[in-house]
Amino acid sequence: MTRGEWRDCRNGLLFISPWIAGFLVLCLYPVITSVYYSMCDYSVLSPAVFTGATNYRDLFTDAIFWKALYNTAFFAAFSIPLGVFISLSLAILLNFDLPGRGIFRTVFFLPSLVPMVCLAVLWQWMLNGELGLINNALKPLLHLLNSLFGSHLYPPNWLADARFAKWGIIFTGLWGVGNAVVIYLAGLQEVPRHLYESAELDGAGFWSKTAHITLPIISPVIYFNVIISLIGSFQVFAVPYVMTGGGDGPDRSLLFIATYLYQNAFDYWNMGYACAIGVVLFFMVVALTYVATKLSERHIHYSGK
Amino acid sequence: MSAGSGKHHRGARAFAFLLLLVAGVAFLAPFAWMISTSLKPLNETMSLPPRWLPSVPQWRNYPAAIAGMGHFWRYTANTLFLCGMNVCGTVASSALAAYGFARIEWRGRDKVFLVLLATMMIPYPVIMVPIFGLFKHLGWIGSFKPLWVPAFFAGAFNVFLLRQFFLGLPKYISEAARIDGCSEFQTFLWVILPLCKPALLVVALFQFMYTWNDFLAPLIYLARQDNYTLALGLQSFQSQNGGTAWHYLMAASTLVVLPVIFLFFFTQRSFIEGIAATGGKN
Numbered sequence: 001m002t003r004g005e006w007r008d009c010r011n012g013l014l015f016i017s018p019w020i021a022g023f024l025v026l027c028l029y030p031v032i033t034s035v036y037y038s039m040c041d042y043s044v045l046s047p048a049v050f051t052g053a054t055n056y057r058d059l060f061t062d063a064i065f066w067k068a069l070y071n072t073a074f075f076a077a078f079s080i081p082l083g084v085f086i087s088l089s090l091a092i093l094l095n096f097d098l099p100g101r102g103i104f105r106t107v108f109f110l111p112s113l114v115p116m117v118c119l120a121v122l123w124q125w126m127l128n129g130e131l132g133l134i135n136n137a138l139k140p141l142l143h144l145l146n147s148l149f150g151s152h153l154y155p156p157n158w159l160a161d162a163r164f165a166k167w168g169i170i171f172t173g174l175w176g177v178g179n180a181v182v183i184y185l186a187g188l189q190e191v192p193r194h195l196y197e198s199a200e201l202d203g204a205g206f207w208s209k210t211a212h213i214t215l216p217i218i219s220p221v222i223y224f225n226v227i228i229s230l231i232g233s234f235q236v237f238a239v240p241y242v243m244t245g246g247g248d249g250p251d252r253s254l255l256f257i258a259t260y261l262y263q264n265a266f267d268y269w270n271m272g273y274a275c276a277i278g279v280v281l282f283f284m285v286v287a288l289t290y291v292a293t294k295l296s297e298r299h300i301h302y303s304g305k
Numbered sequence: 306m307s308a309g310s311g312k313h314h315r316g317a318r319a320f321a322f323l324l325l326l327v328a329g330v331a332f333l334a335p336f337a338w339m340i341s342t343s344l345k346p347l348n349e350t351m352s353l354p355p356r357w358l359p360s361v362p363q364w365r366n367y368p369a370a371i372a373g374m375g376h377f378w379r380y381t382a383n384t385l386f387l388c389g390m391n392v393c394g395t396v397a398s399s400a401l402a403a404y405g406f407a408r409i410e411w412r413g414r415d416k417v418f419l420v421l422l423a424t425m426m427i428p429y430p431v432i433m434v435p436i437f438g439l440f441k442h443l444g445w446i447g448s449f450k451p452l453w454v455p456a457f458f459a460g461a462f463n464v465f466l467l468r469q470f471f472l473g474l475p476k477y478i479s480e481a482a483r484i485d486g487c488s489e490f491q492t493f494l495w496v497i498l499p500l501c502k503p504a505l506l507v508v509a510l511f512q513f514m515y516t517w518n519d520f521l522a523p524l525i526y527l528a529r530q531d532n533y534t535l536a537l538g539l540q541s542f543q544s545q546n547g548g549t550a551w552h553y554l555m556a557a558s559t560l561v562v563l564p565v566i567f568l569f570f571f572t573q574r575s576f577i578e579g580i581a582a583t584g585g586k587n
Contacts, residue, residue, distance in 0.1 A: 005411075005412070008409050008410055008411045009411040009412055011405075011409050011411075011489045012405045012409040012410075012411035012414060013405070013411070014405070015401050015402060015404050015405025015409065015489075015493070016401070016402045016405035016406060016417070016459075017401075018398035018401055018402055018457065018458050018459045019398070019402035019405075019421065019458065019459035019461075019464060021458055022398075022455065022458025022459055022460075023420070023421070023424065023458075025439075025458070026432070026436060026455055026458060027424050027427065027432065029435065029439075030431075030432035030434075030435035030436050030439070031427065031431070031432060031435075033435040033438070034431060034432060034434060034435050037434065037435065044437070044438055044441060090325075090328060093321050093324055093325050093328075094325070096318060096321045096322075098318060098321060098322045098325065099322075100325075104325050104328075104329055105577070106573070107329045107332050107333055108328070108329070108332055109577070109580075110332070110336070110566065110569070111332060111335070111336075113514065113562075113565050113566060113569055114562055114565070115517060115518035115520075115536055115561060115562065115565065116518055116520050116536070117518075117520055117536040117537075117539045117540050117543075117561070118539065118558040118561050118562050120543075121539065121543050121554055121555075121557075121558050122335055122338075122339050122555070122558055123335070124543075125338075125339075125342065125551050125554070125555065126335055126338065128551075130353070131350065131351060131353070131355060131551075133334065133335070133338045133355065136353075136354055136355050175332070175335060178332075179580060182577055182580045182581055183580060183581060183583065185581075186581030186582075206317065231426060231428060234428060235428045235429065235430055237430070237520075237521055238520040238521060241520075242520075242540050242543065245543070245544045246544060257430075258428075258430045261430045261433075262430070262521075265433065265434050265437070266525060271434050271438070274434050275434050275435075278428075278430055278431035278432070278433070278434065279431070281428055281430060281431055282427065282428065282431045285426060285428055286426065289426065
């Protein structure tokens with residue numbers, strides 16, 4: 001290395017040294033110890049005792065863990081596609097350049113600023129079985145359906161009913177899609193105008209332009225958002241925790257992986273078991289990201305390639 | 306520069322506007338419901354069908370909710386302290402690291418940056434237990450240190466964001482500074498940072514919101530009630546009053562949301578541009 005190269009190398013490392021220290025102490029060390037603790041009996045209060053694969057074997061036969069896994073998968077499987085659909089639709093509508101567009105964008109964005117705890121408290125009240133706004137809006141609608149079709153539909157007691165509790169959490173999360181709306185709108189505004197113009201000359205309508213121009217061009221943005229939501233939805237914790245008063249809902253319907261990890265770590269001081277849950281969580285996030293990447297590879301359009 | 310402008314039929318545009326209006330009302334309704342409930346007397350929160358306007362607005366619900374939360378002003382001071390420390394720590398350390406990744410060319414830089422990107426995929430719950438063990442070993446449990454010291458070690462996301470901005474500045478700026486006799490650190494401090502104020506503001510805002518909203522870390526580390534943050538204080542108020550005093554709970558929630566909304570309205574431009582910049586265009 002020349003003297004200049006050597007100096008640049010030293011300077012570069014000096015500048016990133018806060019990150020290196022943080023990476024070693026707050027990331028690499030915890031990941032390695034987490035893997036080690038996951039093979040131990042460990043309660044923080046006394047030193048860890050190596051027990052091999054015991055925690056993993058217990059996890060595999062732990063019905064509560066499977067329940068948490070199912071609940072988390074259910075949440076992700078519905079909230080991610082619904083979130084993409086709603087935020088993309090709103091962004092496409094905003095891109096029509098209608099009057100009041102800035103105001104609408106602000107209105108959609110505001111809920112995503114609401115702190116998790118407020119979100120949980122507010123939606124607990126919104127979803128209240130008898131007094132909540134949601135059910136009082138649903139009542140006349142279901143009444144109409146019932147009188148038309150002779151059905152017997154009635155609004156559920158969302159969070160107190162194991163069959164509907166997760167939908168309550170999903171709706172709560174969908175109120176906060178405004179972040180994605182802003183990101184999609186920024187992506188839509190970068191779609192070159194001339195593409196639409198030449199499509200219009202060929203007689204393409206709104207749907208055909210959306211399907212053949214808009215969606216392919218912003219597909220990298222959609223992919224990015226799906227990955228972020230995937231990682232986020234596998235960590236869902238605060239909203240169900242607050243809504244259930246620190247519990248896990250009727251019939252454990254609101255027990256998510258992060259909730260179960262928290263319970264084991266800080267309610268039962270079963271840190272080794274908690275770490276095993278964490279390791280499984282980590283590999284699931286990696287695996288799902290990999291699958292999403294593979295699935296999308298054929299459909300993502302990167303301009304310039 | 307938008308897909309629709311002018312080219313759509315009048316009818317299609319009117320329909321799009323109608324949809325936006327319906328969605329807008331739906332997105333605003335929970336806010337209206339929160340504020341309306343916060344101003345009702347207890348018996349009116351239970352009236353059926355619910356009414357949007359309280360017969361007489363009960364402004365005293367707000368002082369009552371503040372008193373009910375116990376140490377409201379302490380929670381506010383604690384939260385502001387943590388926000389301040391986190392914002393300073395994050396902006397300083399992330400700017401340094403981002404400069405090292407963007408404006409200096411050194412061997413292995415891009416490989417190290419890939420490692421940084423990979424760390425963004427690690428969910429916090431996964432590393433939560435060993436970090437707790439570490440802070441326990443240091444005797445920090447129950448203090449504020451676990452909630453602000455980590456901010457001084459450059460979070461991956463903020464480094465990523467700032468690096469994008471730093472890369473956008475032309476190379477000759479640094480060369481001119483060097484010819485003028487600036488060291489690398491002087492170039493960073495006096496030339497590059499002043500040019501990146503908007504980006505630094507975005508990082509500061511994001512970090513402020515993150516700290517204001519954070520729930521899991523304060524829940525783990527703060528034990529004594531007078532150490533609580535607002536988020537934790539609201540949660541403990543809710544668990545004492547769950548299912549009954551909705552007027553007080555909504556008043557308390559409004560108080561916790563309002564500062565964030567105010568902050569947003571004063572910094573709207575940077576905010577929206579910052580969010581748009583996180584959109585993963587690369």
